[in-house]
Amino acid sequence: MAEPSLAVRRKSRPGSARKRSRAPVQPSAVCSPVARKRPSSGGEGPPAETPCSNDSEEDMFGDYDSFYGNDSLLAQIDDIEHKYLQDKNIDIKAAGEIILGNLQSGIHQKKQDNFSTSENMLVLKADKEDAFQMNENDPVDSNQEPTDSILDDLPSSQLLYFEKMDELSAGSRISPVSERTNKCVNSSSDKIRSPSSFCEDDEHGNRPTDFSSDSKCDLFKTESLKDHLKSAMTGNAKVQTLQVSKTKQLKEAVLSEEICVARKTIESSSVDIGPFYGLPSKVKDLFRQFRGIETLYEWQHDCLMLESLQQRKNLIYSLPTSGGKTLVAEIIILRELLCRQKDVLMILPYVAIVQEKVRGLSSFGIELGFLVEEYAGSKGRFPPIKRRIKKSLYIATIEKGHALVNSLIETERIDDLGLIVVDELHMLGEGSRGATLEITLAKILYTSKNTQIIGMSATLNNVADLQKFLQAEYYTNNFRPVELKEYIKIRDTIYAVDSKTENGFTFSRCLNFKYSSNLEKADPDHIIALVTEVIPKYSCLIFCPTKRNCENVASMVCKYLKKEFRAHREKEKQDLIKNLKNIGNGSVCPVLKQTIPFGIAYHHSGLTNDERKSIEEAYSAGVLCLLACTATLAAGVNLPARRVILRAPYVANEFLKKNQYKQMIGRAGRAGIDSAGESILIVQEKDKHLVQDLINSPLENCYSNLLLELTKGMQSLLLSLVGLKQQLLSKEKSLSEIIKDGLENLIEKGLLKGRISEKDHNSKCTLTITLLGKATYKGSIDLAYCSLLYRELKKGLEGLILESNLHLLYLATPYDMTSNCSPDWMIYLRLFNQLSAAEQKVADAVGVPESFITKKASGQAIRKNVDSVVVNRLYLSFVLYTLLKETNIWSVSEKFNMSRGYVQNLLNSAASFASCVLHFCEELEEFWVYKALLTELTKQLTYCVKTELIPLMEVAGVLEARAKQLYNAGYKTLAHLANANPETLVKMIEHLSRRQAKQIVSSAKMLLSEKAEALQEEVEELLKVPTDIPGTY
């Protein structure tokens, strides 16, 4: 680690000329990006739905000697807190000055406070920074354990209290810790820097000790006192490595210290601020510790310093792939959570990325005292639990983000949401998922003026349209930490892409290879020559047009590789195969079995989640050096490569779009590891001109998708607008013909009631939502299926067959998967015959007579008209039924002759859809009976594993295989994981890196504390004395 602190890297780079557009945007009415039709590209995310109350109610304290039981203490704190909160409103400024006045002598007056995000911050910021900056030469390492015997026994959280108390009382009592601390404070009072002066110091060579001492002196937390105490107590309960002192005396001493500190903290704290872009120094310490990030790139600093951000304006920023956009967003998010004390919603495009982010940010949440809540798949609560003290970071897929925003608007809590961050903002232009994102943002713009919107992307073109829509400022920069060199290959010649030249590329070199005629036939595109230039030392990705092509390329390459490739990390590759075998309950895909010994694998949606994760991890660790993958990897998890090869300029049968091309080649060049990254697009002579066009064309524009599929997106928007707040619509003076038609259509479908008159504007306000309409938008049910779903559920009420879960499964089988399902009639019949008599009645009840299946299987003509949606849906519910029984994706996919990836996908979609149906039923009194049934079914579908693994799989990113390993090693509950020692985990669990172990423990801790908090909130809500008890005044 060359540089000591997370300061700004000032080195200017060639080709990173900064462009910044600050053209003010008219705060005009919300307008969508240019409304023009574009073909839908769909998405991987499941439809929106929500979970149920499926949290297991584990008591984290069990028979532990818990501080939570101490009513009198909490009561005292409540009193103080209550009193403080009242006083705070009256004179927060005075309070801050009084407290800080004691702390600071000789305060160095800071210039302008650029980082404050609220007026309150402005009052306190400069003082606090000065007061808490540590002497960077202080020899004391914060990680060092105190040597005093009493302190040895204390958990770290309590040590922190000692320190805080000492610092706050400013010398009124001297302890070994305070002695050191005071020394730090005094000696550092003249070393205060603004964030920009950080970089200056940095250039003068701060040492890494600066970090640890900074965090040690980080006095002020944003938490309220009570919360602070709770988290300290929770911390005590969790800390394993340090022993809790059992002596009564010490406990009492600690408690009285804590109360004393608490009183003072509560009197003094208001908003947390600090020297790191308005955040405590601890934050930069955490970025260094968890991410290995030492310095901010220059653009990151500039972006964070934008005036528009200080003023909390909406912002779009755009940089090339790997430019480091995430870090900026995360700092802004932390500011909102810690300084402004508001909740934040972060929207990411795919479930896997959401889970990765939850894992990555949980450790920040634990250290900084906020909650990280997952909203993906069937996870997430609607509306979210209202937290009184801690703030929440909701990390959501597009669909879940939409449902969350709906629930916040409906419960009039949308103002709690201070910030919404959208990663990969260009998704706005992608099919129905884009429409959902657009609707979400439009609702925020209309309903919550105080919610800031930040969007980022590497591939935006019509930024002005987006700026207008989001009323946002814009920042852009060409910076890329690792230079990306683009090439194309035609025959045996490599050309460098150069858009300045006439045809778009210039000669670079001839490919050096000696192919036998056999090899030339097997590999006419010289893929082997291209990959062996980099592997096994460096990593390489080959993007292929189809799934089948991925597997073929992987097989072909390894067939012709020299034996030496096997020797590279041989043992780890064998372990990987063993691991895959475990995952597949004894089976491994034959292609993978053949390719992995050479360090090669394929990666596409045909793999199960568990397989995909193992392969990704092995690739990240360098055990695998080549992945043949489909385009989904480009937008998926972060798996960079030294060289990216595009097998052909096609995705399936469609010619590559510029956005797709940029995203794919953007995986090349690993920041901090590679000094260069390169991409090679393999082009056939016939496609040469199309590729020239591709290179010279701008990125595609991002257009509204609200009018796609017979204005379905627009209708969804109208439905939820009427449902959420009728007056929203009345604000629109002139509704276009499309809107009128859309509304009429909704009335026809029975989702809205009322009349629309062209002349009488007021009549528009008479529109109301029907119960069915409300159920539809609350359950995020596709408008095309809502009436059918209603009819099927209603029919179910007349004779739901509950001998097994087959009938319920049928009702929870997603409609949208029926169109690409073609049943194998022999299998259909076999499965039908294996059902019990009662289960066979399900087929009849839903409208698929036995005779129909028999005739189909025997190839006879069928006169009777049977709805193919129903037939296919029943077939898919057979798959789900078998899957829930056997909990083995491999055997089920064999039984039904489907790819295991498809079966996995069906399962995930069914879990999502089941919770959608649950929310649909919750709105309709007549369907009360389904609520309990669907709650349980959603849980079964979400995990589809043996019951004992479910608590472990609730932890973000712990999939079945890992859960089994953990369970077998003795980690049987969430509490086991939350209190595990990562080092021990690494030793006990095969194929688990230290980083993964730490993330598992942090995520488990976060989940546990989130559950504990929720219960605590519930208790307090129950015990609250109503203010309106009859007969009292």
Ligand SMILES: Nc1ncnc2c1ncn2[C@@H]1O[C@H](COP(=O)(O)OP(=O)(O)OP(=O)(O)O)[C@@H](O)[C@H]1O
């Ligand atoms: N200041 C920094 N110093 C060192 N590494 C950094 C810094 N900022 C970001 N990185 C690292 O650079 C890599 C790429 O960053 P990030 O994922 O944020 O890129 P991105 O701009 O979002 O790219 P994409 O458009 O491909 O998603 C990450 O591994 C991240 O940890």
Ligand SMILES: [Mg+2]
């Ligand atoms: Mg990114």
